[in-house]
Amino acid sequence: MDTIIKDVLHPTLGRVNVILEGNKIKRVTTDYITDSEQRYEFIDGEGYVMFPSFVDGHAHIDKTVYGLDWYVNDVGYERIDRIVNERDRRARINFNYFEQASRYIELSLKLGVLHMRSHVDIDTQHKLKGLEQVLEARKKYKDLFDLQIVAFPQSGLMVRPGTYELMDEALRMGADVVGGIDPAWIDRDPKGSIDAIFKLAEKHNKPVDIHIHESGDLGAFDLELIIEKTIAMGMQGRVSISHAFCLGMPNDKVTKPLKEKIKNANINIINCYQAYLPAVPPLKELMEMGINIAGGNDDMRDMWTPYGTGDILERMQLISMKNGFRRDEDLELSMTACTFNGAKVMGLENYGIDEGCNANFVLVKGRTISECIVTCPSDRIVFRNGKIIARYGENLF
């Protein structure tokens, strides 16, 4: 049976009735609709805001210990400490990637996160085990959840011989995006690292998404190299830089031209705006420049961080806070980052809440988008392909 949602608040059109047919949004209308239409199921949308289905643009689905015993974090303070600790610890506890990825997907679905770009570790210790099991989880939930996988050489692509070949195999197996990490800090060879990433991208005809945590001038230098390579390879629109903290440094002389170059090379920026970060890319400024900047949860309850709930609505709140947003229209920018802009990064088709779009959306209890972002209510109704799949925090499939 098809569905009519009555009197729901649409972010741009106001109070509307939404008619779903099959897996599509057939009509969004202010016309009066009576309950006598027998072929429709009516849902009272009054008091709810209609959000496009949430997009987590940067996740690590293979890492979470959510649902397991509390993980006591006694890891060293450097990034490399966390990398080595995780690699070794996962080997000792015989980490079950399939089970953890499945848990993460089920959690995401009940919160309204229907699309995720997740990095999955590829290294010479665990080889392709994590990827194999995450691919299994993706298969299990394929009708409900869009999972885009980035082959992620977290331990380094150049510093650990054999990683390039594993990345090559990962892309053959079904990874969708070529990942990378700190070409200087971690990989110790900026040009070599970036050349290798783009070589894999060309060979497999895949987009690129590189973690750049490097701050200050070093980060800016690596960004320059990525921009140059993107243009040289004609990959404008197919390259993302995750984090790009250096864009938040207070040196306009460096960041201003860099932002212009990012815009001209049509590179996506993805940032997660964790509270403990000293500098982050300015969301509003980049959006106003026309740069596609998306948000994500990044690590969620794993060996890197004890924090995170998997909730992208909560992430919108954190993004707003980190950017110092108070005005309602500014808070709404964080919604754009975690919906439309993430969808653009992932290349989702027919995404949105207008007529003709796929009927994937979330009704969130509240009076405005900003109120929903501030209160993060658990009262949500999640639609996938025109059907309700979760309500009040419970999955119904």
Ligand SMILES: [Zn+2]
């Ligand atoms: Zn990450």
